[in-house]
Amino acid sequence: MSEVLVVVDHVDGAIRKPTFELLTLARRLGEPSAVFFGSSDKGGEAAQKLGQLGAEKVYVVDDTEIKGYLVAPKAEALAQLVEKTSPAAVLFVSGYEGKEVAARLAIKTGSGIITDAVDVEEGGVVTQSAFAGNYTVKGKVTKGVPLITVKPNSAPVEEVGAAGTVEEFAATISDAAKKAQIVAQQPRKASGRPELTEAAIVVSGGRGTGGNFEPVEGLADALGAAVGASRAAVDSGWMPHTFQVGQTGKVVSPQLYVANGISGAIQHRAGMQTSKTIVAVNKDEEAPIFELVDFGVVGDLHSVLPAATEEINKRKG
Amino acid sequence: MNIVVCVKYVPDSTADRQFESDNTVDRVGVDGLLSELDEYAVEQALQLKEKNEGTTVTALCVGPEKAVDAVRKALQMGADSGILVSDEAIAGSDYVATSLVLAKAVEKAGAENKVDLVMCGMASTDASGSVVPAMLAERLDLPQVTFASVVETQGDQVRIKRDSDTATEVIGATMPLVMSVTDQTGEARYPSFKGIMAAKKKPLETWSLSDIGVDASEVGLSVAWTEVTETTARPPRTAGEIVKDEDGSGATALTEFLVSKKFI
Ligand SMILES: Cc1cc2nc3c(=O)[nH]c(=O)nc-3n(C[C@H](O)[C@H](O)[C@H](O)COP(=O)(O)OP(=O)(O)OC[C@H]3O[C@@H](n4cnc5c(N)ncnc54)[C@H](O)[C@@H]3O)c2cc1C
Numbered sequence: 334m335s336e337v338l339v340v341v342d343h344v345d346g347a348i349r350k351p352t353f354e355l356l357t358l359a360r361r362l363g364e365p366s367a368v369f370f371g372s373s374d375k376g377g378e379a380a381q382k383l384g385q386l387g388a389e390k391v392y393v394v395d396d397t398e399i400k401g402y403l404v405a406p407k408a409e410a411l412a413q414l415v416e417k418t419s420p421a422a423v424l425f426v427s428g429y430e431g432k433e434v435a436a437r438l439a440i441k442t443g444s445g446i447i448t449d450a451v452d453v454e455e456g457g458v459v460t461q462s463a464f465a466g467n468y469t470v471k472g473k474v475t476k477g478v479p480l481i482t483v484k485p486n487s488a489p490v491e492e493v494g495a496a497g498t499v500e501e502f503a504a505t506i507s508d509a510a511k512k513a514q515i516v517a518q519q520p521r522k523a524s525g526r527p528e529l530t531e532a533a534i535v536v537s538g539g540r541g542t543g544g545n546f547e548p549v550e551g552l553a554d555a556l557g558a559a560v561g562a563s564r565a566a567v568d569s570g571w572m573p574h575t576f577q578v579g580q581t582g583k584v585v586s587p588q589l590y591v592a593n594g595i596s597g598a599i600q601h602r603a604g605m606q607t608s609k610t611i612v613a614v615n616k617d618e619e620a621p622i623f624e625l626v627d628f629g630v631v632g633d634l635h636s637v638l639p640a641a642t643e644e645i646n647k648r649k650g
Numbered sequence: 651m652n653i654v655v656c657v658k659y660v661p662d663s664t665a666d667r668q669f670e671s672d673n674t675v676d677r678v679g680v681d682g683l684l685s686e687l688d689e690y691a692v693e694q695a696l697q698l699k700e701k702n703e704g705t706t707v708t709a710l711c712v713g714p715e716k717a718v719d720a721v722r723k724a725l726q727m728g729a730d731s732g733i734l735v736s737d738e739a740i741a742g743s744d745y746v747a748t749s750l751v752l753a754k755a756v757e758k759a760g761a762e763n764k765v766d767l768v769m770c771g772m773a774s775t776d777a778s779g780s781v782v783p784a785m786l787a788e789r790l791d792l793p794q795v796t797f798a799s800v801v802e803t804q805g806d807q808v809r810i811k812r813d814s815d816t817a818t819e820v821i822g823a824t825m826p827l828v829m830s831v832t833d834q835t836g837e838a839r840y841p842s843f844k845g846i847m848a849a850k851k852k853p854l855e856t857w858s859l860s861d862i863g864v865d866a867s868e869v870g871l872s873v874a875w876t877e878v879t880e881t882t883a884r885p886p887r888t889a890g891e892i893v894k895d896e897d898g899s900g901a902t903a904l905t906e907f908l909v910s911k912k913f914i
């Protein structure tokens with residue numbers, strides 16, 4: 334069976350959940366091999382977990398020479414690994430970096446690329462969601478090595494107990510790839526809540542919060558959810574931009590999305606419409622968000638949310 | 651400084667966007683416009699022009715004939731000249747082919763006066779791939795500084811701020827390079843009446859594939875490296891249950907719904 338490369342998304346060795354989902358999808362196409370950019374120590378630790386969740390092999394690419402630069406060196410290293418392994422496909426997490434590394438790799442290797450997949454089937458049929466979730470599109474890469482970037486929450490994580498054998502891979506990085514330099518880097522502060530794109534439940538607030546996010550955060554914590562925001566809430570300075578859901582923010586597709594005081598503009602919908610279950614609380618019964626919901630409450634979020642939070646906490650006991 | 655801004659012509663996102671029988675986007679039956687997110691790239695290019703004397707800004711679009719509207723809008727905003735690359739063979743191109751056409755057009759645009767900066771939006775508003783800028787950088791063998799939320803330049807030095815997936819970063823590079831900017835860079839200007847009048851006299855060229863040295867067999871739907879096999883309109887969501895909150899009934903109903911769906 335041919336190898337399927339899965340590019341590991343991690344922060345300093347801590348692997349982010351969507352990588353494990355990629356391993357599940359990779360097994361439908363062949364034998365998963367994870368590619369870990371980092372030190373060999375961290376790679377060794379990561380390999381255990383990656384093996385447990387499906388990786389037969391873990392290529393560790395030393396990143397000392399790479400980590401100070403944006404995108405291009407990783408694409409170069411991957412091109413060399415693709416050359417060596419002739420994989421059946423390469424899977425990436427659909428974030429800024431995953432997409433751009435895949436983009437450069439596509440040109441380098443003469444391969445087609447499909448972005449923002451929500452499913453990958455045996456035979457390489459890829460499903461995407463288009464026009465703010467109004468269409469489902471199926472497609473295939475027909476040339477080169479299929480490069481597929483997959484949205485978080487597109488597959489379950491499965492315990493399979495594969496070998497996770499570490500293999501160091503030495504890549505040669507050209508000077509030309511080291512021209513966009515990361516001059517400073519500030520890791521995002523941990524909020525103590527799940528990561529927005531990975532969370533099973535997202536509770537969001539919009540202009541209707543009037544700047545008071547406490548009711549939204551309270552409900553989020555009762556549900557073990559991540560907190561999101563509309564651009565109106567971000568533009569008002571109530572929440573950082575990294576919390577923004579939508580076309581120019583994060584694209585989420587959790588099991589449950591709760592929109593509070595959010596009208597449901599097309600740009601917001603683009604970021605949440607593929608959520609499995611959608612709930613809204615809005616005081617205007619004409620708000621377009623109600624066209625999308627499975628369940629909606631017409632009411633003031635400042636009273637509905639705290640009361641619901643209290644009831645939920647009571648039920649949880 | 652010689653800046654080329656890539657602007658895409660997209661179907662209006664507030665209209666009823668759809669696919670055609672060959673699974674390509676209906677770009678003719680729906681009103682189109684300059685992709686809103688590319689206005690931010692035009693704006694940043696114009697701000698650089700204002701700060702750096704002798705800067706020229708060229709708006710470049712690959713699209714059907716109607717796409718000239720997108721170029722014209724950029725001219726009205728203040729770009730100096732415009733280029734539309736239009737050829738029937740391009741229809742249905744994927745990322746790889748689109749980036750090829752753009753790269754060849756940038757090369758031609760810079761044949762006499764080297765291009766220092768290729769500016770792009772963070773994503774188109776129709777396909778939102780967010781990959782074309784990185785592909786352009788790869789094809790032109792240039793560094794990329796992408797998803798900029800703040801742009802600073804000094805001479806040929808560029809610094810941007812980028813909210814990446816897990817960190818906020820400052821990226822530095824030297825021109826020539828490819829940049830993409832987000833909507834965080836600041837509101838784009840509206841064309842003024844003067845700008846609209848002036849745009850009518852600005853140079854606007856239309857190039858075909860042969861003008862930029864691309865063979866028709868390298869682009870378009872039939873040679874795409876990706877194939878769309880099926881497009882299905884999502885079945886309309888079955889109308890959800892909507893309740894009115896009266897004296898706390900909303901909270902109870904909401905809790906009950908969440909319990910029934912096993913979220914609690
Ligand atoms: C729903 C949908 C899904 C698609 N998925 C895929 C896929 O998975 N793989 C694939 O290969 N193709 C795909 N395509 C085709 C792809 O969208 C086109 O090739 C498109 O022309 C370029 O991609 P983009 O609009 O996503 O650009 P992006 O990468 O989002 O564009 C970023 C920036 O590049 C510049 N730019 C992009 N296109 C142009 C242009 N025509 N003229 C001028 N500047 C431009 C603009 O500055 C823009 O802001 C898809 C199309 C649709 C409608």
Ligand SMILES: Cc1cc2nc3c(=O)[nH]c(=O)nc-3n(C[C@H](O)[C@H](O)[C@H](O)COP(=O)(O)OP(=O)(O)OC[C@H]3O[C@@H](n4cnc5c(N)ncnc54)[C@H](O)[C@@H]3O)c2cc1C
Nearest residue numbers: 539540541563564565579580581582594595596601616634
């Ligand atoms: C290029 C571009 C990109 C964009 N990208 C994004 C994006 O990524 N994400 C995004 O979200 N937006 C985006 N937008 C903005 C988008 O168009 C909307 O303006 C925005 O989503 C509105 O946010 P909102 O729903 O919070 O505010 P509003 O539209 O003002 O809605 C507020 C809602 O709160 C309700 N409300 C008020 N008070 C209460 C209360 N006490 N209790 C309950 N409900 C109440 C109101 O009835 C109303 O429905 C973008 C716009 C552009 C032009």
